[in-house]
Amino acid sequence: MYFYFYDKLTQDKQFESQLTTLETRLIDLGINGRVEKLSIFKNAKELIEDGIKKGAHTVIAVGDDHTFTTAVNVVAPYDVTFGFIPLAPGSRYAKLLGMPVAEAAVDVLSKRRTLEVDLGKIGDYYFFGALQLPAAAELRLQCDEQYTVSPTSQTNRISILNAGDVLTSSTPLLADPSDGRLSLNITPQVNGGLLSRKTKTNGRASVFPAQRIDIDSTGETLKVSVENVFSVNTPCVAEIVPAQMKIIVGKGRLLDNQSDAATS
Incomplete structure (x- = not known):
């Protein structure tokens, strides 16, 4: 199951059209799944961990660089694949991963080309x-x-x-x-x-x-x-x-591309 975490950025009206197009493309490619949006009642940790406990094998963060960092910290302990859909141009992590913006990122996600990467840890x-x-x-x-x-x-x-x-x-x-x-x-x-x-x-x-x-x-x-x-x-x-996370990447990324592999 794919799990999509929508950060508060997605509630901005300027992204309504992008999200509609993006969600249609997810359905077309057969990688749509459960969607949960950040709210005053549930934080990112609660939403993402609940999705994983209910069977998500791939967690996709939708938002900006703040969203990316927040989701990485939650997903890290679990054996799932992680992906990122940036909604606005200028995302530094999108450039690092080779992920285009919004709908175009869906096509990259569908190819499921991943890198197994280390993570750093400090405190919790x-x-x-x-x-x-x-x-x-x-x-x-x-x-x-x-x-x-x-x-x-x-x-x-x-x-x-x-x-x-x-x-x-x-x-x-x-x-x-x-x-x-x-x-x-x-x-x-x-x-x-x-x-x-x-x-x-x-x-x-x-x-x-x-x-x-x-x-x-x-x-x-x-x-x-x-x-x-x-x-x-x-x-x-x-x-x-070492080797703590599998992350979906695209072409033109700044990360080392020597160890990538297509996965299912």
């Missing part, structure tokens, strides 16, 4: 893309209990990547989500100038691969952002969970 949260960390002088990052890394500047861009950090900058940082490791990236940046609040990259990133990264701070508690959706306070541990 799974993540597909990356963690974003503050470049505070107090930050300490211990990799595989072997060595410790600290930022050298408060303008550093610090990310812990699984598939990549595609949300916090127009310049994405990508990694291989099938290599069994996280990637700690520290990218030097400088302020854009007196009239700009933006920063720009100033040199090559330092990259530290690790299966486990202990995150701590010597002073006040710091917040680690989980793809701009969740947050975890220090001290905490980020670790890799």
